[in-house]
Amino acid sequence: MRFRSAFLAASLASAFAAPAAHAAQDYQKFDAEIDRLMVAGKIPGVAVAVIDGGKVRHVVARGVRNEKGDPLTTDTIMYAASLTKLTFAYYVLMLVDDGKIDLDKSIAEYLPKPLPAYPKYADLGVDERWKTITLRRLLTHSSGLADQRFYDPENKFRFNLEPGARYAYSNEGVNLxxxxxxESLGLKVGxxxxRRIFQPLGMTRSSMIWRDDFKANLADGMHEDGKWEEHDDRSSVKxxxxxxxxxxxxxxxxxxxVSGWGLSAKTRAELDKASFPIVSESQFPPFLIKDSPANAKIGLAAGIGVVVYDGPQGHAFFKGGHNDITDNHLGCVEKGKRCVVLLSNSGVGQRLYPTLAKMVLGDLGTPWAWEYSRQLPIAP
Structure with missing residues (x-):
């Protein structure tokens, strides 16, 4: 079984290596392998998209979306989790192109009032370090701000590190x-x-806030222990x-x-430019101060809303999105404008992702262990 699996993976990687439209039978083999890996990894549902030459080549959904066993389809609503951050960052870069914001200006130059004057951020008090915060620092997780205030013993918004000291994941920073x-532009981000991304791209079933029409085809999520949890109806834009x-x-x-749609070449380059080096051994927990010299060998760094690195096929970027019932990954390599998107309604979809990504893109050298903080299981 292991020999067959390795041979099939190698064959598929070879078949998908060139940026061209691929034969239907190649995708049939790939889809069948998704089914096999789902059983081996105990994953209820997986959805995959393959982009090659900047074009969508294949979209597939396998498995079930809920405890009743309703099928997961390519139009099933799934939680994007932190892939939201990448999507938001894309919108921010559009504002950069508009000349409305500068990634490197202090947020003090944009806010009508000092940040601690807003009730939501009053915890900062007289801490003047907030003036060192820029949008680049917020989107590269280098602001030093706490990840989520509810992790704080006193449920307060505060700095955990000196701003600009090191990469440390911060949901609070992105929401800031x-x-x-x-506050500064008088816009409603959702x-x-x-208006600027979902509608022009034909993303008709995407929203930053819950829509009632999602109910008819919605994915619930499964915990690692096999228990199901209903999809959370998010009532505010985050x-x-x-x-x-x-x-x-x-x-x-x-x-x-990957094609740079909607952005000037200069601004698109900001997306996957190495804006801030990542020295931490793993992404989580975000404030574990343990470094890895291996990161420098691949140029691991934060881009705007993504993580960038240099692998066997050249410059690449990725973004994950996880919680206890969701596991997502979007990874792209610049050469050939090739990407794979992997969505799962399981907290451990990661069990499949290195194998599936390699099948369609070949070996990109993706630092999977950094993303997931541990060595991933390999399906038999």
Whole structure:
């Protein structure tokens, strides 16, 4: 079985290596392998999109979307989790192109009042370090701000590290970027992302806030212990993670991202430029100060809303999105404008992702262990 699996993976990787439209039978083999891996990994549902040459080549959904056993389809609403951050970052870069914001200016230059004057951020008090915060620091997780205030013993918003000291994942930081944009420009981020990204790209089943029409075809999630949990209806826009979407819609977004749609070449380059080095051994827990010298060998760094690195096929970027019942990954390599999007309604979809990504893109050298903080199981 292991020999067969390795041979099939190698064959599929070879078949998918060139940026061209692929034969239907190649995708049939790939889809069959998804089914096999889902059984081996005990994953209820997986949706995959393949982008090649900047075009969507294949979109598939396998498995079930809920405890009743309703099928997961390419139009099933799934929780994007932190893929929301990448989508929001794309919108922020559009504002950069508009000349409305500068990634490197202090947020003090945009806010009408000092940040601690807003009740939501009053915990900062007289801590003047907030003035060192820029949108680049917020979107590269280098602001030093706490990940989520509810992790704090006193449930307070505060700095955990000196701003600009090191990469440390911060949901609070990304939500602050949304707050700065809305307060300074008088915009509603959810409405604007719909107008500027979702509608033009035909992402008709994507929204930063819950829509009642999602109910008819909605994915619940499964915990690692096999227990199901209902999809959470998110009632407010959160740049860090409120996006509901489908694999069909995320395929369109990935194709746009890797092709530079909607952005000037200069601003698109900011997306996957190495803006801030990542020295931490793992992404989580975010404030575990343990470094890995191996990161420098691949140029691991934060881009705007993504993580970038240099692998066997050249410059690449990725973004994950996880919680206890969701596991998502979007990875692209610049050469050939090739991407894979992987969505799962399981907290451990990661068990399949290295194998599936390698099948369609070949070996990109993706630092999977950094993303997931541990060595991933390999399906038999």
């Amino acid at each position: 970027a949304q707050f700065v944009i809305e 409405d604007e992302m719909n 740049a860090a993670g409120s996006l509901d979407t489908t694999i069909s819609d995320m395929a369109k977004l990935a194709a746009a991202l």
